[in-house]
Amino acid sequence: MPLIVQKFGGTSVADSEKILAAARKAIRTQRENNQVVMVVSAMGQNTDVLVDLAHQVNRRPPAREMDMLLSTGEQVSVALMAMAIDALGYKAMSLTGGQMGIITDATHTKARIRSIATQRLRKLLDDGYIVIAAGFQGIDEYHDITTLGRGGSDTTAVALAAVLKADQCEIYTDVDGVYTTDPRLLPEARRVQRISYDEMLELASLGSGVMHNRSIEFAKKYAVPIHVRSSLSDITGTMILAEPESAERAVCGAAMSASEARITVVGVPDVPGMSLEIFSRLADCRITVDMIVQNVGEKGKSDISFTVPGSELEAALQAVQEAAAVVGASEVTHDDQVAKVSVVGLGMAHQTGVANQMFSALGAEGINIQMITTSEIKISALVDRDSALPALRAVHQVYQLEQEPAERPADQPPAQPPATRATHNNNGPDLGSLVERLQGIDMEELLISDVTLDQSQALVTIVGIPNQPGVAAKVFQSIADAGIFVDMIVQGHKGYLGRISLSFTVPADQLPLALEVTQQLANHFNCHAVTHRPHVAKLSVSGIGLRSHTGVAIRMFRALADAQINMDMISTSEVRVNVVVDGPHGQQGLRQLQTALADVLH
Numbered sequence: 001m002p003l004i005v006q007k008f009g010g011t012s013v014a015d016s017e018k019i020l021a022a023a024r025k026a027i028r029t030q031r032e033n034n035q036v037v038m039v040v041s042a043m044g045q046n047t048d049v050l051v052d053l054a055h056q057v058n059r060r061p062p063a064r065e066m067d068m069l070l071s072t073g074e075q076v077s078v079a080l081m082a083m084a085i086d087a088l089g090y091k092a093m094s095l096t097g098g099q100m101g102i103i104t105d106a107t108h109t110k111a112r113i114r115s116i117a118t119q120r121l122r123k124l125l126d127d128g129y130i131v132i133a134a135g136f137q138g139i140d141e142y143h144d145i146t147t148l149g150r151g152g153s154d155t156t157a158v159a160l161a162a163v164l165k166a167d168q169c170e171i172y173t174d175v176d177g178v179y180t181t182d183p184r185l186l187p188e189a190r191r192v193q194r195i196s197y198d199e200m201l202e203l204a205s206l207g208s209g210v211m212h213n214r215s216i217e218f219a220k221k222y223a224v225p226i227h228v229r230s231s232l233s234d235i236t237g238t239m240i241l242a243e244p245e246s247a248e249r250a251v252c253g254a255a256m257s258a259s260e261a262r263i264t265v266v267g268v269p270d271v272p273g274m275s276l277e278i279f280s281r282l283a284d285c286r287i288t289v290d291m292i293v294q295n296v297g298e299k300g301k302s303d304i305s306f307t308v309p310g311s312e313l314e315a316a317l318q319a320v321q322e323a324a325a326v327v328g329a330s331e332v333t334h335d336d337q338v339a340k341v342s343v344v345g346l347g348m349a350h351q352t353g354v355a356n357q358m359f360s361a362l363g364a365e366g367i368n369i370q371m372i373t374t375s376e377i378k379i380s381a382l383v384d385r386d387s388a389l390p391a392l393r394a395v396h397q398v399y400q401l402e403q404e405p406a407e408r409p410a411d412q413p414p415a416q417p418p419a420t421r422a423t424h425n426n427n428g429p430d431l432g433s434l435v436e437r438l439q440g441i442d443m444e445e446l447l448i449s450d451v452t453l454d455q456s457q458a459l460v461t462i463v464g465i466p467n468q469p470g471v472a473a474k475v476f477q478s479i480a481d482a483g484i485f486v487d488m489i490v491q492g493h494k495g496y497l498g499r500i501s502l503s504f505t506v507p508a509d510q511l512p513l514a515l516e517v518t519q520q521l522a523n524h525f526n527c528h529a530v531t532h533r534p535h536v537a538k539l540s541v542s543g544i545g546l547r548s549h550t551g552v553a554i555r556m557f558r559a560l561a562d563a564q565i566n567m568d569m570i571s572t573s574e575v576r577v578n579v580v581v582d583g584p585h586g587q588q589g590l591r592q593l594q595t596a597l598a599d600v601l602h
Contacts (some may be wrong), residue, residue, distance in 0.1 A: 007157035012231035014044035023084040041210035043075025056069040063108035074134035096347035102138035110149035151212020161223035175237035176230035180401035201574035206255035246405035251345035261313040267330030339388035361398035363470030372491035375573035446545035458511040464528030537586025559596035
């Protein structure tokens, strides 16, 4: 018999009427000859109320006691849901995380799932019960209650779908699917019919509130089909699967994060180990680092800029200032009035001119770009916070995201969600072997699928380019017009006399043409210089869990520093960390990374 996991968020169970509506959906699904597990969040704003109460009695409540307190919200919801189903004449049983056998580590308030025992769940399902599972919680080896952190109910739902080998995981929310951007910000946002795991991972990390990144990591790792749909209607929503909506479209979505802060460490000695010193201190403080820009060194010095959540700026500054004193940097600057605008899409990995479209759209609006980072499927630009919404609208329009993909005719109805679970995950390792390990040590273990070396690229840097709107667009339009393919791009924060450095990699055989074009641009903009390296090595680590396991980049930096290999460029994403080093160090760097990550390389 097919098995469906249904997750209902807080707004979907905010009152008795909504609880009864959710109960009817579960009953209808069971009557369609399915076994049903419901995962339920706390009602409405219940969690916020409990957090406020905790801080009224203790400014710094112990993490263990916060878990004891916050877990009660879901317990209220599951009990009421089971009562509602009983009142409608069907069998239901509510279970806490501990009663379900969800075992986590002991990291209170943001625990990771290690294993889930399925015996009790299977018996209840076989006996005809609708199982009502408390989201967001589990127990550790000491039987203490733990919670899974932000988005924890999503994580619970997808984890249960994985371990039970469910045919589908339905996520019911107050929206009817995944949109090209937040429809509350841009009314022209379009609901997509399908989105890939990798695209959804990036959008989740960029502030898309529909799904949390840890739940998508689970889904990708174990090939769980997710159907995001509205709890208020029966409209077909969005499927999250291995394949994107459009194989030809470069960009599938755009996102804005308005709560960013930028930190720049100026005058860092351009020698191995400096990035490690800075970022390891931030990791020790559990501070999330997002955009990282390390300028190519000049005269033995380089600048390192990165973004952190605005709420973590104070703690980050303290850690960075300590690191700056150790490495001998000249100063640390920061700005808490910035925002990040990003575009995501699998198609950009093999298309030219994608970044230039974004930069041109921002330039046309008179929006200055403070920093740029790119990965294979994401481009992010840091802008003034006041420019964030116009920037989001500009990039959404330039990629025509409000329009349906061209390859599906307008009169052709959207594909219906698949009735059965996929048997193979094209974007990851063999599904069968992973499912066999579900009862192992750690379901959320870091999974590194590949460590690769690309020695086919060259590096170009324009030094002292004006920090003005439209400059990046002019640069990359000229490069695109010359037919040059650009891979990594980093633009640092403004430096000497308010000018910036812009670095990018190109195929080595296109370097002469790239230098000709960039020298013309340098003359036009009266830049300081154009520098290049004819042969660089791009080292990449790919896998699942790179963002939620924050130590991956640190392990990479440490391995390279131990081998005295300096890094010229860094870019990070949800599924890949890239570093560029000098070409002759490529093979040694590859061996160092393979050794350092051997325990998580599959």
